[in-house]
Amino acid sequence: MSSLFTTKMFSLSTVVLLLQIFTINLRTTDGQNVGVCYGTLGDNLPPANEVVGLYKENCIRKMRIFDPNRDTLTALKDSDIELILGVPNVDLQALATSPDNAITWVQNNVLEFFPSVKIKHVAVGNEVDPVGEFAQYVLPAIQNIYKEITAKGLQDQIKVTTVISTGILGSSYPPSQGSFRADSRSYIDPILSYLVSANAPLLANVYPYFSYSSNPNDISLPYALFTSPNVVVSDGQYGYQNLFDAVLDSVHAAIDSTGVGFVDVVVSETGWPSDGALGASIDNAKTYLVGLFRRSKTGSPRRPSKPTEIYLFSMFDENQKTPELEKHWGIFFPNKDKKYPVSCVKGKEI
Template structure:
């Protein structure tokens, strides 16, 4: 992790369990973390770092070895639910070099999982961010950018074939801080008392639902088929930038946890699986704002007063509250 004062893997797992947090996202197959997760009951998104994509894409044996080392060696005592092959890769911009490797790496990892008969239990996907959305307003007109369709459409086709969800990182904070003239703070924090955006049959009282449904619509508008979305990151910083205050972060995160038991206006029938970024403040990240997304201080003290488990409103589906733990394997 990008911090020099953070707890050990075993301490982190105990912190998850004592706070009734039932799911975790690891960005890297950190062996100490995977060992600590054994028999914890915590479900896991296991990440493949972008730096590993080329090797997995170009050599099926490398993918099989990766699966053996990081999945089969720990399954089923570690409950791996998803493998996120790459994070926020885009065919345009700084990560564009990786884009050619994402789908072949996904397919090679999937084939290695399938060869073990585990493809119904462990779903292989990739995580994208909202920059791949070209139009998000109104949500029903959501569409992917024209210059990413040749990258993303084949991935969506694979996800449809494999019955796997698309992992999407959704941050109302960045939308709000980038456009506070048009986006109100209550709309971003889930505190608007009324519908803010009316979109045909759907009404939106918060930006999170509108952003999420713009992704649902973008997938639907490809006409490829129905693919579910898992929100693989969302959070709000408590310092370091415009609108990044302790109170705003507390309100956003508390309301995001409360929201976890339901779906979105466009897809209301199933709760939205949502992972909060991040477990800890990380003092070596940059820019400054990236240091302040934690739910906990490095001392393991809660930053915010709310809880995550059975003491919450009965509508909260505990298993839908999760947190990300960005361990690096060089820890």
């Protein structure tokens, strides 16, 4: 990786000043929210109705869940919270091989709750390995669910899509040279063609933390944490001052390189851990979140005209996840105390 990723570190006093000045504003602009993923792999988490209440109290107007948990869906009724509803990977085969299963799934998990639950996207599979056992089932499952959504006349209100990891990229540097791995093209290209035809976005999990922690000698911490004072990576007409935009635009470039047409990208997960590994600390996590929320008001250098829809991972620390690093991504502790300052007054930024 190029030394362009290296930049001067902010002084400790500058970082401390940033932490004192800024709080995390979960309502970033009128009509534009940053959502939060709600994971449940913990044995000490509050019940779903309290979680939904916590979202509302803190002006979090978008939620992603990873499976159609009925307690959560019931608690979301009339909450005015937009939802990404997940289909677990283990369910893909049944939905792909049987249209009747897809009809039943849509009836039980979508139609029973919509529109009192504002389901915006159905995410069919999460980070499926393009050459793994579930890959063959993703597009057929999407198509079967989409067919039933369309039969009910909801295709313009509920978009059916899937979630990728940036591990599907073969090249990501410089961002303009982003491309998909050769062994993933038979998987991703037909999905992208479907997304174009359905006018649906691709969901992508974008984690600058893992890029930094795997290569801290070449990627500076300020670049990863949104605190670099200057452009770090110059890429033709585009300049990158933070790693998040560079990774996101490598996904945009990879999509463009396929020639299938325009596909919007929703960042379905991003975050920074507060403990458990290199660079994981409460101070670094807060700095990342502050930078992320400030940046969410704009688009990326490659796609500047539209603010990026972003979902933060995650609502709570989850003590049943492994390894240790995976336990420390929450913005709230399981007792509902805030890990970081979160501001919200009457649904508007303060």
